[in-house]
Amino acid sequence: MTRWKKLLLLAATALVAASSACGVAANSNTVQVIGVWTEGEEAAFNQVKQRFEEKTGIEVRYQGTRAVEQVLAADVQQGAAPDIAVLSSPGLLADYARRQEIKPLDFLEQQAESFYGRQWVNLQRLGTGKLYSVAVKADLKSAIWYRPASLPSPKPATWHQLVALAASQNTPWCLGLAAPPTSGWPGTDWIEDILLHSAGPEIYRQWAAGTLPWTSTPVRQAFQDWGTLAVHPGGIQGGAPAALLTDFRDAARPLFTDPPGCRMEHQGSFAMGSYQTMHLHNETGPRPQPGTDYDFFPFPGSGASEVSADLAAMFNDTPQARQFLDFLVSPEAQQIWAGNPNATAFSAGTAVPKDVYRDPVRRKVADTITSGKPVCFDASDLMPKTMTGAFYRAILEYTADPAQLETLLTRLEDTRKSIPRADWLNVPCGQ
Structure with missing residues (x-):
């Protein structure tokens, strides 16, 4: 075989192989x-x-x-x-x-x-x-989960009633902030719900869209309200160190012990999946049943819901x-x-x-x-990735030491200002 014939044969072989590869890609039924x-x-x-x-x-x-x-x-x-x-x-x-x-x-x-x-x-x-x-x-994010037998009725319909209910309970809140690689997000849900239900959907939309400063009164008040309700000595099961180390999927385990180690959990509706893996009384007890062993009431405040x-x-x-x-x-x-x-x-x-x-x-x-009815999407999920990451970190730091709130808000505001306007989403809220 001459040199030219060998070259032509190699070229033809390569062309057939390429055609076969393209045919597989084009006809791939996956x-x-x-x-x-x-x-x-x-x-x-x-x-x-x-x-x-x-x-x-x-x-x-x-x-x-x-x-x-x-x-x-x-x-x-x-x-x-x-x-x-x-x-x-x-x-x-x-x-x-x-x-x-x-x-x-x-x-x-x-x-x-x-x-x-x-x-x-x-x-x-x-x-x-x-x-x-x-x-x-x-x-659904705007949900507070509880054991029906452990909380009185009626359930709180206002923020002040929720604060009073929490204050009347011993170690009221189950909380787990660990969620690698995005630890902190369960706390962002708290701030979002408080802001939505205290300041209303329009202020919430502005904040999620990056036009409301983190140092503004509504945002600062949302953090302070979370501190008043839960992030204070005796407010979280196991205290802040436990919240920082507990996986969010395990946070409600003490809810089902006798006596309960915590009384309520603020968590999305996916929490039901974790509840199904837990046990009543002890690790060999029966599985909790929805409606009988756990239920939720809406986050009190405005008629909107975070989703x-x-x-x-x-x-x-x-x-x-x-x-x-x-x-x-x-x-x-x-x-x-x-x-x-x-x-x-x-x-x-x-x-x-x-x-x-x-x-x-x-x-x-x-x-x-x-x-x-009005729904507003999770604000931290709407924000640019850099802002979301900073928000997660701020939650962890605030939980460890609420006294540094002003420093954290200033840092978050500096992050907001550093992000180009085009990177923010402006999504209708409650409309």
């Missing part, structure tokens, strides 16, 4: 998904994806990790982004949208408009005029990714989530019947999320 769901949540999600695979023949390859933001950032930087990512941070998704790394979901506009209420569609637009995400799983959601966005526009997103926001998929007894998933869609939720506590959560 969709790559990364999300925050692990353990019980991942098992529930597997039921959703299995139903999709049965219907379409498309394989869903899912990676679940609690460090989803960090893993996703590394994948995007390396040019290996998944087809779909599920994040709880609209602020982070908006950053990807500004860099044109996620695709607008124009093909889902009509379905989203009919499936969700106007408030949820506005959120999913990420402060733009286009739909960039869909809420595949929602949670959060796991939002799906598309990094690679493929037919398979489109089909999967379309399925995720269908009543069928959402009912699989909601009906799973081991998951605490709630749909933001109004088409999911309430009888899918298997107990009265879950139905009460679902009613609040989809009632059409």
